[in-house]
Amino acid sequence: MFSVTPVNHQFDGEIQQKIDCKTKPLGALGRLEPLALQVAQVLGATCPTIKQPKLLVFAGDHGIASAGVSIAPSEVTTQMVLNFLHGGAAINVFCAQAGFEMEVIDCGIAHPVTGHEALIDQRLGAGTRAFHLEAAMSASCVEQGFAMAKARVALHHDNGTNLIAFGEMGIGNTSSAAAIMAALLPVDVAACVGRGTGIDSETLQRKQALITQAIQLHQGQLNTPQQILAALGGFEIVQMTGAMLAAAELKMLILVDGFIATAAALLAVTIAPAARDYMIFAHQSDEAGHQLMLQHLQAEPLLQLEMRLGEGTGAALALPLVRAAAAFYNEMASLQDVGIAI
Ligand SMILES: O=C(O)c1ccc[n+]([C@@H]2O[C@H](COP(=O)([O-])O)[C@@H](O)[C@H]2O)c1
Ligand SMILES: Cc1cc2nc[nH]c2cc1C
Numbered sequence: 611m612f613s614v615t616p617v618n619h620q621f622d623g624e625i626q627q628k629i630d631c632k633t634k635p636l637g638a639l640g641r642l643e644p645l646a647l648q649v650a651q652v653l654g655a656t657c658p659t660i661k662q663p664k665l666l667v668f669a670g671d672h673g674i675a676s677a678g679v680s681i682a683p684s685e686v687t688t689q690m691v692l693n694f695l696h697g698g699a700a701i702n703v704f705c706a707q708a709g710f711e712m713e714v715i716d717c718g719i720a721h722p723v724t725g726h727e728a729l730i731d732q733r734l735g736a737g738t739r740a741f742h743l744e745a746a747m748s749a750s751c752v753e754q755g756f757a758m759a760k761a762r763v764a765l766h767h768d769n770g771t772n773l774i775a776f777g778e779m780g781i782g783n784t785s786s787a788a789a790i791m792a793a794l795l796p797v798d799v800a801a802c803v804g805r806g807t808g809i810d811s812e813t814l815q816r817k818q819a820l821i822t823q824a825i826q827l828h829q830g831q832l833n834t835p836q837q838i839l840a841a842l843g844g845f846e847i848v849q850m851t852g853a854m855l856a857a858a859e860l861k862m863l864i865l866v867d868g869f870i871a872t873a874a875a876l877l878a879v880t881i882a883p884a885a886r887d888y889m890i891f892a893h894q895s896d897e898a899g900h901q902l903m904l905q906h907l908q909a910e911p912l913l914q915l916e917m918r919l920g921e922g923t924g925a926a927l928a929l930p931l932v933r934a935a936a937a938f939y940n941e942m943a944s945l946q947d948v949g950i951a952i
Pocket of ligand 2: 682686690778779780807919920921
């Protein structure tokens, strides 16, 4: 379904030379320099420019939420979707600041909302099934989610967007992301499970026990990323994975937010390793497993602000840094231009 090719390394030498010749000591722009290299690899070495950046908030509900793994009930997912549509959430504020156009996609919240034209309907159901008792969804649901996400990304690409940021909303989705992490990586469940929205220690123990139970229940059916998604996933995680693969296929920049978006990135990279070339990791979340997940992706996030909100907030805050990397690459004078000999 996805055919992702690695970035072109043909011009790496020229791009690096251009970065090194800017009016600064060698390497003095620190991590903005490899970021500029990546931006130029993906968007072109001549004058890489971020165009019509979009931030997509993928919303979905989780059956596991009714087992008491969050501070909030599933109703809050719908309430927050309405908040996004009315412009009142953190992500609305940060998108407006950063110059992101924001889109909210209903991937399958439990209580659908009507009468909002701006809400994109890509529903796969009314929340997943509780994955500690049965598979979260069917295999065909995963494929359907991939197809819908791919079509949406293609539409944005056709309209001129060349950077997509990934955020999400879904009560219970840190449980799903932690279970996916435990299924994909050679790490203990305990290293994957965190406090999500801010649960107490007793709830954390229950969450860990339910995820351990789920991994045992689905053992033998966790052999591919698609199987892992069907067993343990969420509708929003399925669609983020598909959308990331589609964006990589179309050679767009992918800006990844926090713990749950990174779980989707991990799935996408497992399906198509070349997708990693297109990914920029925005922010290291305070969620316990995120650092380890990033390590496995060999990702150094741009920001570390101790946030644990999701929605795409870290990605929105990181966009100015990505713009700055492209701008210095395109606009700074060279040492030669100004006659500096060092
Ligand atoms: O992205 C993150 O790093 C992150 C870390 C902790 C919580 N969240 C958000 O909180 C919700 C999931 O938390 P929970 O406790 O309900 O699993 C979901 O809506 C996420 O957007 C997000
Ligand atoms: C209020 C609230 C806002 C959120 N935004 C993302 N996840 C969230 C979880 C809660 C509970």
